[in-house]
Structures are given as structure tokens and as C-alpha cells.
Amino acid sequence: MGKVRVIEIHENVFAKNDQKALETRKELALKDILFINVMSSPGSGKTTALSSLINKMKGEYKIGEMDVDIHTDIDARKVSDATGIETLQINNGGLCHIDADMTSRALEEYEKSGKLEDFDIIFLENIGNLVCPAEFDTGAHKNMMILSVPEGDDKPLKYPLMFSICDLVLISKIDTLSFFDFDIQKAKENILRLNPKAKIIPISAKTGEGMDEWQSWIEDCKKNLK
Amino acid sequence: MHELGVVFYVIKDVKEVALQNNINKVNSVTLDIGEVSGVIHEQLIDCWDWAKKREPVLEEAVLKINTIKAVTFCEDCKKEYETVAHGKICPYCGSENTYLLEGNEFSIKEIEVPDEDN
Ligand SMILES: Nc1nc2c(ncn2[C@@H]2O[C@H](COP(=O)(O)OP(=O)(O)OP(=O)(O)O)[C@@H](O)[C@H]2O)c(=O)[nH]1
Ligand SMILES: [Mg+2]
Ligand SMILES: [Zn+2]
Numbered sequence: 001m002g003k004v005r006v007i008e009i010h011e012n013v014f015a016k017n018d019q020k021a022l023e024t025r026k027e028l029a030l031k032d033i034l035f036i037n038v039m040s041s042p043g044s045g046k047t048t049a050l051s052s053l054i055n056k057m058k059g060e061y062k063i064g065e066m067d068v069d070i071h072t073d074i075d076a077r078k079v080s081d082a083t084g085i086e087t088l089q090i091n092n093g094g095l096c097h098i099d100a101d102m103t104s105r106a107l108e109e110y111e112k113s114g115k116l117e118d119f120d121i122i123f124l125e126n127i128g129n130l131v132c133p134a135e136f137d138t139g140a141h142k143n144m145m146i147l148s149v150p151e152g153d154d155k156p157l158k159y160p161l162m163f164s165i166c167d168l169v170l171i172s173k174i175d176t177l178s179f180f181d182f183d184i185q186k187a188k189e190n191i192l193r194l195n196p197k198a199k200i201i202p203i204s205a206k207t208g209e210g211m212d213e214w215q216s217w218i219e220d221c222k223k224n225l226k
Numbered sequence: 227m228h229e230l231g232v233v234f235y236v237i238k239d240v241k242e243v244a245l246q247n248n249i250n251k252v253n254s255v256t257l258d259i260g261e262v263s264g265v266i267h268e269q270l271i272d273c274w275d276w277a278k279k280r281e282p283v284l285e286e287a288v289l290k291i292n293t294i295k296a297v298t299f300c301e302d303c304k305k306e307y308e309t310v311a312h313g314k315i316c317p318y319c320g321s322e323n324t325y326l327l328e329g330n331e332f333s334i335k336e337i338e339v340p341d342e343d344n
Contacts, residue, residue, distance in 0.1 A: 003341040004253055009243060009334040013235045013257075095231045132228040135264075161264075 017137060021100035024107065024139030034121045034222045035103075037140035039162065041155075042128030044148040045172045047075045048205045050123055051082040056215055058085060061120040061222075066106050068092050068127055075125055086115070090124075096132040098124065100139045121222065130159040142221050144168035149176050153187035156194055164195045168217055175204040229266060232332065233273040237281060239334055244283050252287040253338040260331040261296040261310055287337075296329020 067076040076087040110116040156163040203210030274289040296309035300316035301323040
């Protein structure tokens with residue numbers, strides 16, 4: 001074996017992603033576009049909740065939606081069929097998360113077609129997973145997640161990182177509360193213990209409960225963007 | 227599990243360093259990984275061994291892991307303790323008013339390359 005020489009690097013593996021995310025956040029804020037990252041377990045109701053919210057808000061705001069499905073564009077088509085808005089498919093190569101490079105490539109697609117500037121709000125429906133997406137900054141201004149009643153009120157204890165990075169937690173499918181041993185008070189306590197600043201809103205996409213409060217939260221974020 | 231995702235980050239960074247330094251072969255890459263960073267070492271190495279084959283510069287590069295011990299600091303009694311053994315609750319005074327000092331690292335420490343001057 002020949003001699004070797006050592007090159008010291010000492011660079012955080014996430015540094016480049018964090019830098020990219022920061023740039024995306026700044027650039028979108030300058031254009032007055034609010035970018036929101038929506039996370040949850042598979043099936044908690046991201047697509048359903050986003051579709052009803054978008055239908056409520058689309059008269060007043062121009063809304064875009066980004067979707068990642070590992071193998072199909074089912075969610076993107078569902079949202080666009082349900083709301084008529086423009087959806088964008090992110091290709092993430094089958095990985096378990098979305099990072100800032102992937103969102104910025106998707107935003108560039110909007111930019112190329114000259115549509116980016118028109119948007120007021122863009123939602124990202126992240127991959128259904130409570131672990132990996134929490135580790136990667138996507139460049140969104142706000143992180144939010146959906147915890148659905150059937151999943152149980154102990155989820156904050158099991159996936160603490162996800163609950164601690166979210167600005168907003170929706171407790172969803174509350175129309176099903178009578179079928180499950182889900183204690184909303186306990187869920188709130190578990191969340192606030194990890195993340196005292198979290199805003200928590202119980203919602204049902206079925207009955208529409210909580211949707212107004214969610215909409216005002218988004219409108220406040222939009223106002224405070226600049 | 228996002229080991230593969232972070233392996234791609236590492237590969238991207240190392241390729242950049244190799245390019246800047248005119249290096250066409252890397253012998254090893256050493257990572258600093260904190261005990262509570264949540265990364266599974268065996269999986270990371272499996273992902274590395276799979277992904278490196280697609281990169282000529284890294285084809286023969288061995289991934290080495292340098293573990294950094296996790297240490298938590300207690301705000302109430304101002305003592306430090308081992309995070310893995312005691313978690314969030316201070317073993318000296320029972321307080322939960324504690325925070326992680328180190329142990330969450332995930333960085334590229336160094337790479338080894340053939341020394342061509344000899
Ligand atoms: N009862 C009830 N069902 C709901 C509610 N929201 C969503 N669902 C149902 O839950 C199922 C999953 O909803 P989706 O919106 O596809 O969930 P998702 O989080 O987008 O799922 P993935 O993208 O696959 O991770 C569907 O059958 C919805 O009809 C709700 O508020 N109440
Ligand atoms: Mg969906
Ligand atoms: Zn103490």
C-alpha cells in the first residue's frame with residue numbers, strides 16, 4: 001500500500017441543504033409567496049384536508065400544491081381534480097424525505113413556465129412518514145403536521161422530533177372520536193411538553209370543523225411573511 | 227430511515243472536495259457521528275457500499291465512523307451527564323431542565339487519499 005494523505009473537511013452533512021433551504025425561504029418571501037410543508041403518517045388525511053382548505057381559500061388566493069408520491073402521481077391528481085388548482089409533481093428518486101434541492105427544482109419548474117410570481121401560497125404535501133421528513137429542511141416558511149385520531153394520542157411521545165419542529169399540529173378526523181380512545185387533552189399536553197410554542201387545532205375534513213381556524217392561521221402567516 | 231439520503235449528501239460533498247483538490251481516488255471517508263443523532267451505523271455502511279460503486283472516485287473508499295459521546299447539561303444543578311444512560315432526566319438532581327451539549331453531530335471529518343508525491 002502506498003502512502004496516504006489526510007484532507008480535513010469538518011463539514012456538517014446537512015450544511016448545504018440548510019443553506020439551500022435558507023435561500024429558498026428568502027427568495028419566496030421576497031416574492032411574497034408563503035410556502036408551507038405539510039407532514040404526517042401515511043393516511044392521516046393530508047390530501048383530503050389540503051383539498052378542502054384549498055377549495056375554501058382559492059377564490060381569494062392563488063394557491064399551488066407540490067406532491068410527492070413514491071411511484072405514482074395519485075395525490076397530485078386527486079388534489080387537482082378536487083380543487084382545479086395547479087399541482088406539481090416532485091421527483092425525489094424514491095427516498096424517504098423531501099429536501100431543499102428537490103423543492104427548489106420543483107419551484108424552478110413553476111418559474112420556467114412563468115407562473116411562480118402569481119402564487120400567494122404554495123403547499124408541499126410531504127411523504128407520509130413521521131421520522132425522516134423531520135430531519136430535512138425543505139425551505140418552507142412553516143412546518144405543520146397532521147395527527148389523526150385513529151393513530152393515538154401517544155404519537156408525540158414516539159416521534160418527538162416531528163412534533164418539536166412543527167409550528168402547527170392539526171388533530172384530524174375528530175368526527176371519529178367516539179370510535180377511538182383518543183384523549184384530545186392528553187394529546188395536547190404531550191405536544192406542548194415537547195413544543196410549548198406549537199399551535200394546535202382539532203379539525204375534521206368531513207364536518208368542516210376547525211377549518212376556519214386553520215385558514216386564519218395560514219392568513220396570519222401570510223401577513224407576517226414580510 | 228434516511229441513511230441513503232444522507233449518504234448521497236456525503237457523496238456530493240466528498241466529490242466536490244475531490245474535484246477541488248484534483249483527486250481521482252479516495253481511500254476512506256471518516257464521519258463524526260453523535261451517539262444520539264439517530265443514524266444506524268450498519269445501515270449507513272450498507273448504503274455507502276451500495277452507492278459508492280456508482281462513483282468512480284469513491285469506488286474503493288471505505289466509510290469510517292467516529293462516534294461522539296452524547297453529553298447532557300443540567301440547568302438546575304449545572305452538572306453534565308451521559309445522555310445515553312440517563313436520557314432527559316438529570317441523574318444528580320432529577321430535573322428535566324436539561325439540554326444536549328453534544329452527541330447530535332453528523333459531519334464529514336476527513337478523507338484519506340493516496341499521497342502521490344511519494
Ligand atoms: N372520517 C374522516 N376521514 C377522513 C378525514 N380526513 C381524511 N379522511 C380519510 O382518510 C383516508 C386517507 O386520507 P388521505 O387524505 O389520502 O391521507 P394522506 O395523508 O394524504 O395519505 P398519504 O398521502 O397516502 O400519506 C381517506 O380515506 C380519507 O377519506 C376526516 O377528517 N374524517
Ligand atoms: Mg396524500
Ligand atoms: Zn441536575
